[in-house]
Amino acid sequence: MITSAILVVLTAVAFPLYQQTRNAALIGSLVGELTGFARACATLNASGLSETPTPPPVSPERGGVEILQGCTAANQGATLQASWGSARASGIRCLSSTSTLSSSKATFTITTDSTLSCLFED
Numbered sequence: 001m002i003t004s005a006i007l008v009v010l011t012a013v014a015f016p017l018y019q020q021t022r023n024a025a026l027i028g029s030l031v032g033e034l035t036g037f038a039r040a041c042a043t044l045n046a047s048g049l050s051e052t053p054t055p056p057p058v059s060p061e062r063g064g065v066e067i068l069q070g071c072t073a074a075n076q077g078a079t080l081q082a083s084w085g086s087a088r089a090s091g092i093r094c095l096s097s098t099s100t101l102s103s104s105k106a107t108f109t110i111t112t113d114s115t116l117s118c119l120f121e122d
Contacts, residue, residue: 024089031094031106031118034082038108038116041078080108094118 083105092099094106095118103120110116 020089023087024092026087027084027089027092027099027103030082030084031092034080034106034108035094035116035118038078038080038110038118041080042110042116078108078110080110082106092120094120 085104088101088103090099090101090103092103094108095116097106097118097120099106099120100122102122105121107119107121108116109119
């Protein structure tokens with residue numbers, strides 16, 4: 001009985017920590033992919049090409065992460081948004097922005113002069 005009680009207490013402590021770590025890995029991976037995609041958009045904007053890159057594929061197994069808006073046409077800037085549903089993690093860095101526990105979306109903005117900015121939103 002004592003062994004069962006110890007296991008219950010250890011599980012109650014370890015599970016939230018595991019879930020936070022898993023969510024941080026999921027959101028960090030998404031932010032990394034979107035940063036690369038945003039840089040591809042900025043490069044195309046700066047080069048004046050008329051192509052637009054295709055967003056990276058995101059599978060439902062990765063927590064239902066979804067790219068909401070992709071790169072726009074060359075020399076017009078771009079806005080990229082991603083949402084990660086119910087997964088939450090604080091402390092994820094994206095350029096100069098840091099996620100909070102209530103963050104559920106990141107928005108990358110690329111200006112016409114290819115300046116990148118990132119903002120976490122609730």
